[in-house]
Amino acid sequence: MTYEYRQPSRVNVVSVFFVLVIAGGVYAAAKFVPVYWMGKKVDRELGEISLRASNLVRMDAQNQSRVAGDIIARATTQLHDLGVEDQDSQPLEVWFSDDYSELHARYQVVVMHTGNLIKPTVVNMDRVVEVSR
Numbered sequence: 001m002t003y004e005y006r007q008p009s010r011v012n013v014v015s016v017f018f019v020l021v022i023a024g025g026v027y028a029a030a031k032f033v034p035v036y037w038m039g040k041k042v043d044r045e046l047g048e049i050s051l052r053a054s055n056l057v058r059m060d061a062q063n064q065s066r067v068a069g070d071i072i073a074r075a076t077t078q079l080h081d082l083g084v085e086d087q088d089s090q091p092l093e094v095w096f097s098d099d100y101s102e103l104h105a106r107y108q109v110v111v112m113h114t115g116n117l118i119k120p121t122v123v124n125m126d127r128v129v130e131v132s133r
Contacts, residue, residue, distance in 0.1 A: 027114075035109050035123050041082055046103050046129040049075045053131045056100040068096055079105060090124065096131075103129045 053071050056064050075094045084092050090108040097104065104127065111121040 031111050031113070031121075032123075035111065035125075038083060038109065039125055039127065042079060042084065042105060042107075042125070042127050043129060045078055045082055046075065046105055046127060049078065050103045050129050050131045053096070053100060053103065054133060056096075056131070057133065064100070068100065072096070075103070075105070079107075087122075089122075101131055101133075103131055 049071060052074075053068065056068060059067065072094045076092060079092060079094065080086075084107050086092050087108040087110060090106065092105070092107045094103070094105050096102065106124075106126050109123045109125060111123060113120065
Protein backbone atom coordinates (compact mmCIF):
# COMPACT_ATOMS: atom_id res chain seq x y z
CA MET A 1 0.00 0.00 0.00
CA THR A 2 1.54 3.31 -1.04
CA TYR A 3 0.44 6.82 -0.30
CA GLU A 4 0.76 9.65 -2.68
CA TYR A 5 1.38 12.94 -0.93
CA ARG A 6 1.29 16.33 -2.48
CA GLN A 7 4.62 18.05 -2.68
CA PRO A 8 4.72 20.93 -0.21
CA SER A 9 4.98 24.34 -1.76
CA ARG A 10 8.27 26.11 -1.23
CA VAL A 11 6.72 29.12 0.47
CA ASN A 12 3.85 28.51 2.84
CA VAL A 13 2.42 29.96 6.02
CA VAL A 14 4.71 27.94 8.27
CA SER A 15 7.90 28.91 6.46
CA VAL A 16 6.90 32.60 6.49
CA PHE A 17 6.13 32.32 10.23
CA PHE A 18 9.55 30.83 10.99
CA VAL A 19 11.34 33.48 8.92
CA LEU A 20 9.48 36.19 10.88
CA VAL A 21 10.33 34.54 14.21
CA ILE A 22 14.01 34.31 13.29
CA ALA A 23 14.06 37.93 12.08
CA GLY A 24 12.39 39.06 15.31
CA GLY A 25 14.91 37.11 17.38
CA VAL A 26 17.85 38.62 15.52
CA TYR A 27 16.39 42.13 15.95
CA ALA A 28 15.76 41.62 19.68
CA ALA A 29 19.27 40.22 20.14
CA ALA A 30 20.82 43.17 18.31
CA LYS A 31 18.92 45.66 20.47
CA PHE A 32 18.99 44.03 23.92
CA VAL A 33 22.22 41.98 24.14
CA PRO A 34 24.28 45.21 24.40
CA VAL A 35 22.10 46.28 27.36
CA TYR A 36 22.73 42.93 29.07
CA TRP A 37 26.46 43.14 28.29
CA MET A 38 26.67 46.66 29.75
CA GLY A 39 24.99 45.36 32.93
CA LYS A 40 27.67 42.69 33.25
CA LYS A 41 30.42 45.28 32.77
CA VAL A 42 28.82 47.48 35.43
CA ASP A 43 28.68 44.49 37.81
CA ARG A 44 32.37 43.80 37.22
CA GLU A 45 33.29 47.46 37.77
CA LEU A 46 31.19 47.66 40.95
CA GLY A 47 32.91 44.50 42.21
CA GLU A 48 36.32 46.11 41.76
CA ILE A 49 35.13 49.33 43.39
CA SER A 50 33.62 47.46 46.35
CA LEU A 51 37.07 46.09 47.22
CA ARG A 52 38.07 49.62 48.25
CA ALA A 53 35.17 49.68 50.71
CA SER A 54 36.03 46.48 52.56
CA ASN A 55 37.37 48.32 55.62
CA LEU A 56 34.56 50.89 55.94
CA VAL A 57 32.92 49.05 58.85
CA ARG A 58 36.11 49.39 60.93
CA MET A 59 36.28 53.19 60.58
CA ASP A 60 34.72 55.82 62.80
CA ALA A 61 31.55 57.54 61.54
CA GLN A 62 33.26 60.69 60.23
CA ASN A 63 35.84 58.79 58.22
CA GLN A 64 33.21 56.30 57.02
CA SER A 65 31.09 58.99 55.42
CA ARG A 66 34.10 60.76 53.89
CA VAL A 67 35.63 57.60 52.41
CA ALA A 68 32.23 56.32 51.27
CA GLY A 69 31.58 59.65 49.53
CA ASP A 70 34.95 59.43 47.77
CA ILE A 71 34.26 55.85 46.66
CA ILE A 72 30.80 56.80 45.38
CA ALA A 73 32.17 59.78 43.44
CA ARG A 74 34.91 57.62 41.91
CA ALA A 75 32.39 54.88 41.07
CA THR A 76 30.05 57.35 39.39
CA THR A 77 32.92 58.69 37.28
CA GLN A 78 34.10 55.21 36.31
CA LEU A 79 30.58 54.07 35.35
CA HIS A 80 30.13 57.18 33.21
CA ASP A 81 33.48 56.42 31.56
CA LEU A 82 32.23 52.88 30.96
CA GLY A 83 29.33 54.25 28.91
CA VAL A 84 26.45 54.52 31.37
CA GLU A 85 24.51 57.65 30.46
CA ASP A 86 22.28 59.80 32.64
CA GLN A 87 18.65 59.93 31.53
CA ASP A 88 16.25 62.76 32.36
CA SER A 89 13.95 60.44 34.30
CA GLN A 90 16.73 58.45 36.03
CA PRO A 91 20.28 59.74 36.34
CA LEU A 92 22.96 57.32 37.44
CA GLU A 93 22.79 56.75 41.20
CA VAL A 94 25.46 54.96 43.24
CA TRP A 95 25.10 54.36 46.99
CA PHE A 96 25.97 52.04 49.85
CA SER A 97 23.45 50.20 51.99
CA ASP A 98 23.04 51.49 55.54
CA ASP A 99 25.52 48.99 56.98
CA TYR A 100 28.01 49.31 54.09
CA SER A 101 27.51 45.65 53.16
CA GLU A 102 26.28 46.33 49.61
CA LEU A 103 27.13 48.75 46.83
CA HIS A 104 24.17 49.71 44.62
CA ALA A 105 23.88 51.35 41.22
CA ARG A 106 20.68 52.37 39.47
CA TYR A 107 20.37 53.71 35.94
CA GLN A 108 18.18 53.53 32.85
CA VAL A 109 18.93 52.49 29.31
CA VAL A 110 16.68 53.75 26.51
CA VAL A 111 16.58 51.41 23.51
CA MET A 112 15.55 53.24 20.35
CA HIS A 113 13.84 51.11 17.72
CA THR A 114 14.37 51.21 13.98
CA GLY A 115 12.27 53.71 12.08
CA ASN A 116 10.65 55.10 15.25
CA LEU A 117 7.56 52.97 14.53
CA ILE A 118 7.56 51.71 18.11
CA LYS A 119 8.11 53.99 21.07
CA PRO A 120 11.49 53.53 22.78
CA THR A 121 11.91 50.77 25.35
CA VAL A 122 13.15 51.93 28.75
CA VAL A 123 15.11 49.33 30.72
CA ASN A 124 15.61 50.05 34.43
CA MET A 125 18.87 48.61 35.67
CA ASP A 126 19.35 47.99 39.40
CA ARG A 127 22.75 46.47 40.14
CA VAL A 128 23.85 45.26 43.61
CA VAL A 129 27.29 43.98 44.64
CA GLU A 130 28.21 42.72 48.11
CA VAL A 131 31.12 44.43 49.83
CA SER A 132 33.62 41.89 51.13
CA ARG A 133 34.49 42.09 54.83
